[in-house]
Amino acid sequence: MIPAALPQPHPAAAPRWQQLWREAVRDPRELLALVGLEAAATGMSGAAAAQFALRVPRGFVARMRHGDAGDPLLRQVLPLDEELRPMPGFALDAVGDSLARAGQGVIRKYRGRALLVTTGSCAINCRYCFRRHFPYGDESAAAGGWAQAVGLVAADPSIDEVILSGGDPWSLSTAKLADLTHGLSAVRHLRRLRIHTRLPVVLPERVDGELLDWLGSVPWPVTVVLHANHAREFDAGVDAALARLRSTGATLLNQAVLLRGVNDSVDALADLSERGFAAGVLPYYLHQLDRVQGAAHFEVPDATARALHAALATRLSGYLVPRLVREVAGDPGKRPL
Secondary structure (H helix, E strand, C coil), X not given: CCCCCCXXXXXXXXCHHHHHHHCCECCHHHHHHHCCXXXXXXXXXXXXXXXXCCCXXXXXXXXXXXXXXXXXXXXXXXXXXXXHCXXXXXXXXXXXXXXXXXXXXXXXXXXXXXXXXXXXXXXXXXXXXXXXXXXXXXXXXXXXCCHHHHHHHHHCCCCCXXXXXXXXXXXXXXXXXXXXXXXXXXXXXXXXXXXXXXXXXHCHXXXXXXXXXXXXXXXXXXXXXXXXXXXXXXXXXXXXXXXXXXXXXXXXXEEXXXXXXXCCCHHHHHHHHHHHHHCCCEEEEEECCCCECCCHHHCCCHHHHHHHHXXXXXXXXXXXXXXXXXXXXXXXXXXXX
């Protein structure tokens, strides 16, 4: 008798969030077709997309207003001709990351904190991103299985907080994140973990059971700093993802960037704070634009920013008013405006 061949195990299916990530819109013309617009009506630029690729999850596209070329969500991701105009004062390294490099993918700017550039990947490519020109290929803390980054943190007892940034750290698999926190767990002087991520907003499916189990297992208090710029970035799926995050005991904060044509009105900023707080997120920072090359068309003058912030403070309870700040290379902290 010839024995029957044993069935071969199927490889584990990718998590749903990874499948949705792979299905993200990458062609600007497809994006415009999905929202009922033509390239000629928007100033869309294929050359700008070639310089800094378009990537946007379809769930985020679904929150855009059909037929509205000025939609604040569309404006954040659509590559435009304006990005290619050279502007004085706008640089490749807008916030001095290269000067603050402490090791492979490790940035030290502020006392007591070490920022790990975990990856160059994001689920969404925001056109104003201050690291849009960052050399991620050479500067990932994940290189060598996190060994150098963990070693640098362990060797400096003044570091009591590690910040995971990128790219977006939650674009990494949960297993890879767990490898990092397992290594950091032996560092006795580490007291806090902070994670900067846009994924729960743009791809809420990322907040799955495996991620929640990992968050619940780490030995430090966790602060998750989200990034939403407009109230319509929140929907029922985002609300549910944030509720799941809060169930782990994580503190949720939001930082936004003041962007011309996106949220540069008192109404838009107030709606953002109130909508985020309704989802369990406390406003944290309102950043003036980092002056990165290609983002000048988003800039709001400082005088306008101060006036908007002052008006916001008269309209909302104090805990709903984010701090208006700018990051300046060499400063010991964010500079209040």
